[in-house]
Amino acid sequence: MHKHGFFSLLKNSTAANFIVEWRVFPHRLFWSTPPMQKIMPDIAHTAEALQEGTLDWVGMSQIELPLMVSSKHCAEQHVSAKAEAFVNLTDPQAKGIHMSRLYLALDELSNQTTLTPQSLCGLLDQFISSHNDLSNQAQVNLKFDYHLRRSSLLSGKTGWKAYPVEINATFKDNAVTLELSVAVTYSSTCPCSAALARQLIQQSFEQRFTESAVDKAQVLDWLGTTQGIVATPHSQRSVAQIKVKLANTSSEFDILGLVDALENELKTPVQAAVKREDEQEFARLNGQNLMFCEDAARKVKHVLNQNTSFADFWLRVNHYESLHAHDAVSIAVKGITNGYRA
Numbered sequence: 001m002h003k004h005g006f007f008s009l010l011k012n013s014t015a016a017n018f019i020v021e022w023r024v025f026p027h028r029l030f031w032s033t034p035p036m037q038k039i040m041p042d043i044a045h046t047a048e049a050l051q052e053g054t055l056d057w058v059g060m061s062q063i064e065l066p067l068m069v070s071s072k073h074c075a076e077q078h079v080s081a082k083a084e085a086f087v088n089l090t091d092p093q094a095k096g097i098h099m100s101r102l103y104l105a106l107d108e109l110s111n112q113t114t115l116t117p118q119s120l121c122g123l124l125d126q127f128i129s130s131h132n133d134l135s136n137q138a139q140v141n142l143k144f145d146y147h148l149r150r151s152s153l154l155s156g157k158t159g160w161k162a163y164p165v166e167i168n169a170t171f172k173d174n175a176v177t178l179e180l181s182v183a184v185t186y187s188s189t190c191p192c193s194a195a196l197a198r199q200l201i202q203q204s205f206e207q208r209f210t211e212s213a214v215d216k217a218q219v220l221d222w223l224g225t226t227q228g229i230v231a232t233p234h235s236q237r238s239v240a241q242i243k244v245k246l247a248n249t250s251s252e253f254d255i256l257g258l259v260d261a262l263e264n265e266l267k268t269p270v271q272a273a274v275k276r277e278d279e280q281e282f283a284r285l286n287g288q289n290l291m292f293c294e295d296a297a298r299k300v301k302h303v304l305n306q307n308t309s310f311a312d313f314w315l316r317v318n319h320y321e322s323l324h325a326h327d328a329v330s331i332a333v334k335g336i337t338n339g340y341r342a
């Protein structure tokens with residue numbers, strides 16, 4: 001019999017209290033009797049499934065969840081997460097899973113501990129153990145913005161940048177899989193556009209300086225005008241989306257390490273605090289790191305391949321074109337057997 005069943009209700013609730021009250025305070029019986037506990041229908045245990053069958057995942061999404069996140073080399077950070085929580089349903093006849101048990105386990109994670117690989121494993125364990133007879137797989141997905149202090153390029157200023165992070169933990173086939181996703185925004189200047197702009201600058205020079213010997217000071221002045229640099233290449237705000245599968249041995253998340261590695265390789269991440277000297281350095285970095293989306297994807301792939309703590313990875317690079325109204329996109333995976341697919 002379920003703990004909320006009829007017999008347990010009688011045993012636990014007001015019957016015993018009623019007798020005590022009656023003997024000791026017969027004149028106060030009406031007032032002192034605790035309210036009778038209601039017997040509530042328990043559909044999950046009593047109702048029949050409309051159609052029998054097992055299900056791969058059942059649970060909840062868009063759960064609002066404040067969390068304290070622990071990540072390598074960073075102070076613990078309070079984030080506002082959106083969570084998804086799932087278990088499978090192995091009993092084809094059971095009406096449903098117990099949503100409240102998943103919710104309360106998540107709430108405990110939010111209130112009593114910090115987010116680490118260990119606490120996530122504990123959470124999945126709770127999901128399964130609270131669905132002993134119904135489930136043998138569990139999954140949780142957490143999305144939040146993770147703020148990092150970023151330094152300016154030259155001026156020594158610092159500012160905040162928010163990185164969209166997603167953490168997924170799955171218990172399936174008796175093993176836990178942990179995935180960390182992050183998105184890094186950067187600027188990409190089109191190499192084709194840069195070459196075409198250079199050609200226009202050369203033509204403009206040829207028209208302006210027809211003689212074979214030119215005056216250095218005149219050229220220097222001319223280069224500082226709009227006519228001197230007659231064309232500029234287009235650049236676009238671009239986003240690299242990364243998903244890495246962490247090695248089983250990972251004892252901590254390393255969001256900062258992943259973001260640093262990606263931004264150092266791409267060279268032109270969008271900036272937080274910017275003074276003029278920073279903007280000029282940004283222009284130089286853009287000019288010296290011209291990138292198609294293929295270049296950016298290869299750079300990101302190279303960085304991810306170097307990190308041995310990533311059992312697998314998937315990446316998608318999006319260049320939100322300013323020349324076109326459509327985007328340029330590259331996708332790649334590590335390429336291991338039974339791994340992520342592009």
Ligand SMILES: Nc1nc2c(ncn2[C@@H]2O[C@H](COP(=O)(O)OP(=O)(O)OP(=O)(O)O)[C@@H](O)[C@H]2O)c(=O)[nH]1
Pocket residue numbers: 004042044095096097098099100101
């Ligand atoms: N399984 C299931 N529950 C749902 C769904 N939509 C809402 N719920 C509600 O989720 C609530 C929590 O369910 P349970 O976890 O079984 O609640 P409970 O019976 O109070 O908790 P336990 O005693 O631990 O089983 C119920 O009130 C359901 O009505 C759904 O699509 N499926």
